Amino acid sequence: MFTGIIEELGEVSQLIKDKENLHITIKSSITSELKIDQSVAHNGVCLTVVAISGDEYTVTAIKETLEKTNLETLKIGERVNLERAMKLGDRLDGHIVQGHVDQTGICTSVKEENGSWLFSFEYDASKNNLTIEKGSITIDGTSLTVVNSGKNTFSVAIIPYTYQHTRFKNYISSTVVNLEFDVVGKYVTKLYALR
Known part of the structure; x- marks a missing residue:
């Protein structure tokens, strides 16, 4: 984990x-x-x-x-x-991440916003993964909060520290990224589909 x-x-x-x-x-x-x-x-x-x-x-x-x-x-x-991997007893500063990528996505835009950046992404919705606003998403292993959520799109806001210390500083429109959707959301989606 x-x-x-x-x-x-x-x-x-x-x-x-x-x-x-x-x-x-x-x-x-x-x-x-x-x-x-x-x-x-x-x-x-x-x-x-x-x-x-x-x-x-x-x-x-x-x-x-x-x-x-x-x-x-x-x-x-x-x-x-x-x-x-996290140690048992450590603080959980991000969210629970399994390290099991669900699918890739594509960066569709990067906008600088007066001290931060807004990155938008698109993914194949046919795989039944989803995001929700203020929910968690993992992009190339980075735990983030979704700020805008659509059927197969979402955006995240990136602070300067994250921008400088991760791959985000190299992303451009068309960059392919790994996506791991929130584990709780995946279970809820699966259970709902079984009803």
């Missing part, structure tokens, strides 16, 4: 395709604190550390993960949002 509070931006240092898998090596200042078999969220995708060398570690994404996320589009030198 995660909280959606990004610890740092890691840098992709190596990408190796192995059959249908992708081995991703990340250079990070938290590498020295990691261990093999530990879970780390990469742009909101929970992946297991499989190797550590110096200030770099490697994780593996399988075919299903690559099909549902933006990880296959990563490039050497690109920055990724990183968060280690």
Whole structure:
């Protein structure tokens, strides 16, 4: 489990395709604190550390993960949002995040608003995911509050700290992002559909 509070931006240092898998090596200042078999969220995708060398570690994404996320589009030198799994007893500063991306979305606009930014996104509504105003959404692993919600669109407001310390500063219209919808909302939607 995660909280959606990004610890740092890691840098992709190596990408190796192995059959249908992708081995991703990340250079990070938290590498020295990691261990093999530990879970780390990469742009909101929970992946297991499989190797550590110096200030770099490697994780593996399988075919299903690559099909549902933006990880296959990563490039050497690109920055990724990183968060280690939460510790039992720690404060939950964001919201409950599983690290299981539901689908990707597309940034449709970025508007600077006198000290903050409004980012708008669109997603495929046929997958039956939804947002609600003032509800939680995870974008590339970042826990955020929805400010505008439509059938297949939503917006979030970004403060300067989040803008500077996450991938948001690199988003443009057409950027593909990972979306994890609120876990409580997903259960309610599923139960309602079964009625």
